[in-house]
Every structure is written in structure tokens, then in C-alpha cells.
């Protein structure tokens with residue numbers, strides 16, 4: 001068991017009673033436990049010898065698409081995909097239809113999640129009405145309705161005064177702003193990273209400066225107005241450098257990246273592969289290496305999926321017309337485990353970025369594997385090799401550039417409250 005919330009690591013027995021962790025027992029006491037429980041009925045015993053137990057993973061950046069785009073994903077399919085990927089909590093972005101810019105939408109998402117969801121769902125409210133960047137949404141009401149953060153993800157907040165006000169409100173309501181950093185003037189409807197490859201492919205590029213200018217601006221706003229900013233999906237070395245310096249100077253900034261940015265480069269779009277079209281775009285090897293180093297040094301706090309499911313008809317079109325996004329929930333953890341298998345991160349460091357760090361940023365009060373807490377944990381075979389098959393995704397979004405990849409690490413059981421999922425495949 002590795003539990004970064006409680007700084008516990010070791011071999012243990014865990015007893016879950018009616019959805020609540022009733023005992024966490026050090027291995028040398030196993031005998032008395034086994035005897036005690038063998039005598040009673042209704043006990044399911046799982047021998048997890050050789051496997052790992054972690055607190056349920058948290059994805060702080062998911063697109064569940066409901067309401068409005070149920071043909072891409074629903075709360076039901078998205079949360080089941082999350083469980084399959086090891087995520088027992090997801091935070092869903094506001095770019096639904098209608099946008100989650102008013103409490104009615106938040107209530108709808110929460111009610112649906114309660115009815116049909118497999119994992120915990122934490123809505124993220126829009127910063128601006130309709131994600132238009134013009135007028136702040138009712139942030140206080142959204143917070144009261146249950147939003148844990150605010151973001152216009154998919155769209156940047158171009159106007160710095162609006163971002164300033166949003167930061168001030170976010171401080172007042174105690175929920176962070178998650179910033180999609182993109183200067184639309186610079187990205188200018190680009191479709192991939194700007195560089196030699198975009199030139200060669202004849203595609204319009206998005207310069208790295210488009211992201212970095214906005215990371216700088218947000219760090220400056222955060223410094224001056226003393227509010228926390230969380231930078232979404234970091235994709236460039238320059239962004240890493242800005243965040244590093246800001247942290248050294250004591251600015252309240254946190255950051256996330258996604259598996260595709262530390263696994264792939266822009267080369268993945270060669271051949272006009274729309275499944276590798278994502279925003280921000282996949283960058284160069286230099287950026288990928290810097291992101292890996294930033295994860296190692298703790299400059300990037302969180303790994304999030306940016307799970308962005310789309311319908312096949314939105315991807316099987318000419319590259320310029322394809323929508324941005326990767327369906328990530330079912331591959332994110334195994335892709336992240338590559339950093340452990342390659343001795344770049346320790347298992348504990350990786351699990352921190354997928355559990356306690358997002359929990360702290362969002363203040364959602366997860367407390368790990370401890371007696372008296374609701375069961376919220378996963379059992380993982382970190383050595384299990386498997387081949388990604390998009391047709392086996394539970395997610396309706398089959399848009400992945402990782403189809404056919406051999407990965408190592410599979411979630412085999414998940415416990416979430418009274419729910420138990422046996423995820424072993426034949």
C-alpha cells in the first residue's frame with residue numbers, strides 16, 4: 001500500500017465494512033485477522049499479494065460532455081471509463097451545452113452523477129458566461145452549488161481585467177482558477193505546433209509563445225492580486241521555466257500536465273493523424289524532456305488526463321477541421337507508470353501527483369486509506385502488460401493516438417464507498 005495522504009507505505013491488510021475502511025492492519029498481524037474473519041459470513045477476501053493498493057486517483061481535468069454532447073460522452077460512460085482507469089474522482093470542465101455557468105447546470109451534473117455515476121464527480125464552473133470571456137459568471141452561486149474550481153477550459157480568458165476579477169472572486173470563495181493558457185491572437189486558428197514539421201505538412205502552427213505569454217500574464221496577476229492560479233495542460237519548456245521562477249518567488253501557482261505531453265511529440269501528427277490533434281498541441285522533444293524534468297522536480301504538481309472524447313465523425317475529417325482532444329481516462333495511469341518503470345519518478349511521487357496534490361489544490365478533503373474513512377482505493381497490477389484497444393474503451397470517445405500501444409500497469413479492482421468494481425479481463 002502506498003498512501004501519500006497519510007505518508008504510509010508498506011504491506012498491509014485493509015478491511016472495508018459497508019463502504020467504510022474499518023481497519024488498516026500491518027502485515028505481521030495478518031494471522032489474527034484472517035482467523036477472526038473466516039468465522040463470519042458475507043466476507044469477501046481479496047488476496048492482493050504482489051499487487052499495489054493506492055488511494056483512488058483524482059483527475060482534476062475531465063470533459064464529461066453532459067449536458068449537451070451526450071453523443072461524445074455521458075456522465076455514466078465517462079465515470080465508468082474513469083473507474084477503469086483508476087480514477088475514483090473526476091472534475092468535469094464547464095464547456096458543456098449549456099455551459100456550466102449557472103447553478104442549475106451544476107445541480108444537474110451533480111444529480112446525474114449521483115444517479116448514474118460510478119465515481120465522485122466534482123463540477124468546475126465557468127469563469128465567464130458562455131465561456132465568452134466577456135462577463136463573469138455567478139461565481140459565488142456556482143461555488144455554493146458545488147463547483148470546486150473555475151475554468152473556461154477550451155477557451156482562454158483573454159481580457160486581463162476579467163481574469164483579475166475572477167482571481168479576486170476565486171480567493172473570496174476559496175476555489176482556484178484553472179487557466180487554459182492560450183493567446184488567441186498568436187495561436188491564430190493554428191492546428192498543430194508551429195515549427196519545421198507544420199511547415200512541411202502545410203498546416204498552420206501554434207507557436208509556443210501563445211501559451212507562454214498567458215502563463216506569464218497569469219503568474220503576474222496571481223502575484224499582484226494574491227490569488228491562487230492553476231495552470232492547465234502545460235505543454236512547453238518555456239511554461240515550465242516561468243512556473244519554476246514564479247514558485248521560487250513565492251507566487252501561489254500550481255500546474256498540471258497530461259500524459260500525452262510527456263509521452264508524445266508533434267511527430268505523432270505526421271500522416272495527418274487527427275487522433276493526435278489536441279490543444280495545446282503536442283510539442284517537441286525538448287519540451288517533452290522539460291516536462292518530465294518538471295514532474296521530477298515538483299514544478300508540475302499534477303498529472304491530469306484532459307480526457308476530451310469526441311465522436312468519430314468529428315475526427316475522421318481533414319486535419320484542419322478535426323476537433324481537438326484525446327480520450328485519456330483509460331490510458332493515463334498506465335502511460336504515467338512508464339515514468340516509474342523508467343526510474344524517472346518513484347511510485348510514491350507519481351501517486352502524489354494523481355491523488356494528494358490535486359486534492360489539496362481543490363480542497364476536496366480526500367484523506368486516503370485510513371480507518372473511519374469512506375473506502376476510496378484501487379488495486380493495481382503495475383507489471384501487467386496489455387495492449388491498448390480503443391474499441392474496448394468504455395468511454396464513447398475512441399479518439400486516442402495510443403491505440404495498439406503496449407503498456408504496463410492495470411487497475412484490477414476499485415472500491416468507492418459501497419461500490420466495488422472487478423476490472424479484471426479474461
Ligand code: DOR
Pocket residue numbers: 063095153154155180277278279280308309324325326
Ligand atoms: O484538446 C482539447 N480538447 N483541449 C481543450 O482545451 C479542450 C478540449 C475539449 O473540450 O475537447
